Amino acid sequence: MKKRYAICGVSGRGLGMFAKPILTTFSASSELVGLLDRDPARFELFRTRYPEQAGIGTYSENEFDRMVDETRPDVIIVAGRDDTHARYIMAALRRDLDVITEKPMVTTGEDARRVLEAEKNSKGKVTVTFNYRYAPIHTKIKEMVLEGRLGRITSVDLNWYLDTYHGSSYFKRWNRVRELSGGLSIHKCTHHFDLVNWWIGQKPVEVFAYGALNYYGAEGEANPRKVDGRHCSTCEDTEACSYYSRWNTRSHTMRVQDDHLGSLSEGKSRFPYSDYRPDQCIFDSQIDIEDTYAATVRYNEGALLSYSVNFSLPYEGYRLAINGTKGRLETLEYHMPSRTPFPTPVQTIDYFPLFGSKETIHVVHREGGHGGGDPLLLEDLFMGEDARRPYRLLSGAVDGAYSVSTGEAVWRSVKEHRAITIDEVLGGNRPAPALSISGEGGQGR
Template sequence: MNRRFAVCGISNRAMSMFIQPLLTDFAATNQVVSLLDSDLHRVDLCLEKFPELVDVQSYKDDQFDQMINETKPDVIIVVSRDDTHIDYILKALANDIDVITEKPMVTTSEDAVKVLEAEKSSKGTVTVAFNYRYSPFHRKIKEMVLEGKIGRVTSVDLNWYIDTYHGASYFKRWNRNRDLSGGLSIHKSTHHFDLVNWWVDQYPEEVFAYGALNYYGPNGELNPDPTTDNRHCGTCQVQNGCDYYMRWNPRTLQSSVKDDHLKMGEDNDKQYTGYRPDACIFDSEIEIEDTYTATVKYNKGALLSYSINFSLPFEGYRLAINGTKGRIETQEWHAPSRVPFEVPEQTIDYYPLFGSREVIHVVQTPGGHGGGDPILLNDIFLGVDPRRDYEILAGAKAGAYSIAVGEAVWKSAKENHPVSIKELLKIKQKI
């Protein structure tokens, strides 16, 4: 029996991550029955890319109830802008329909609580597509912790690095507005907080953090013209004086521009109507942070030391997990094609408390997000792999805790005091 899917938000991610696999790898038991977006131009682009959907019904964002009544989906896939997730999730749960949502589940702890409460009274369930859990390296680390290789987890050091190409992209697009994305401690860092929560299998209780806007916004030190606002990369008169622009768009290579965001800005007919993803990274409306350091305390004693920076020469992370019996270390280099030097192969180093180092080479899998996307999709569309003896597919509770830590980070940075996760999620007992 086929499951019937409605897709809310026809973003590029929706088409590549969900719609295409549903039409190919998982078509035998799954069917796309409806498409919904605030901009029907996006639906037209989807039909242009997937002509086999020509008979699928499409709807505007204010026609959700009509879509449910007419197409009767079993599952809603939410891949719209972050701030719109909450409406689709609550409406789906009110109709006892399952939800699959991209991260972040929602953009505020208040909305996370609403989802948790709605799920309790619904026959539907919420799945959050935390694909980072599914990376072969991340699964191996989880398995090592579960095997007791390092004993009881005592502390985690996680430093995340975003390069000037990827980092700047968030400040060219809607992500730079906190009302739309929750800020980058939610839009981006919830991936990382969920990973740590999952690895240590403990609940975050309290957060203290610092944050700053160091690189982007009107006071960015590399702003080539602080007197001018509301520029766009593709038409900017001072683009040749902007180091961020010139790093990815050298004058001698204008026929093969490397910056995909600039390409999208020049190709407006492939975007949302009236939207450009190449707004100036130095605009005055930017007020979210681009740099964070944070400490998170967990309910069973673990401590997380976390940092993220959105304007660095390379991309990746360094991780160490310490326990009463040893230590796990790894370093990953994302996007090596954007790094002007050779990068080493990623391995996992295991240090027993009393003994010599063991270097572990992990069998890798192809696909997006370090090979995590295809395995996640198998669990979503075929059912959780029965051979795996630990929980990996994330639900609403995991989504809520990741949101709460992300919100606590920027609130603590703004207000200069520790923030309680229990207070954000209104927890009187363990959820």
């Protein structure tokens, strides 16, 4: 019998990451039975792409219960704007349904706690799609830690870089409003915090951070003119805008930047949704989030994370070092070589035993999005987890909660100029859930 899925949030990710594989690769065992969204134009986009599926039921944002009653899904996929996640996760758990949700699971520590409590009282469970875990280079790092090659983990250095193409895209979209996204320390950095939590198998306890809005917003140094309400596709200041002119020529139609829409519109309307523009000006005064962070995170077993992220750099990638009582590993990755203005090497892992010779490890790379991780994640979601692995890769509600609470602690520390504990973020000074992180010794949900 096919497993039945309904999607809440007909976003680019909802269509490309979930609807498409359900209707194609995994159609023998999966069935899409319902779509829910606040914008009817999104249903039209779905029907344009999949005309043979025009009969699938569509529902407005307030018709969740009706959708469940009429379509009888087994699993709810939550893929809409970040601030909608908690609403539909909670609604699904109340109906004892399993949930697959895009990251971040929710946008606040308070909502994370609510989800954890709801899951305890439900027959359903929550899966968070942290696809970075699935990249072969990242699973190799996990294996090296589990094998004990580093010993007890003492510290981690992680510096993440987003280039002016990708980094600026968040400031063109709804992500730039903290109320909708939680800020980039939640929307984006939860990916990074989850990776570290999973790699080292420890839980974050306390965070201290600094942050700033250095590049974007009305005071951005590259702002050609202080005025609100501009859009890249109609702006009179594009030739004076370094961010626009870096990725566009005067005669070339504007490239829709990393908005998960460009590949979907296929010559129809540039912006096929009713009330969504991915080309808002990156220098608007509406922007109320940061674009630069430096943070220190303390973990329950003594490890310390030194983390930084910058959303406006000449190239994209990250530098990682993990230190332990038996050795150290280092790796450097350049994302998107086609956007990098210099030759980039193939990523390797350098391993330095505390007493011994350096070893360079070449990892087999895979095709597919997010470093080859997306296809493997989809197999686990729609075919069941690969039982041959000695550790878990799929993330659960606890993983989602710890990554979100770390991100909230970062921006609260920036705002309040003090260290923020995970307990106060997750539970208003109540102890954080005494649960294990997925993949810790192969255990956890």
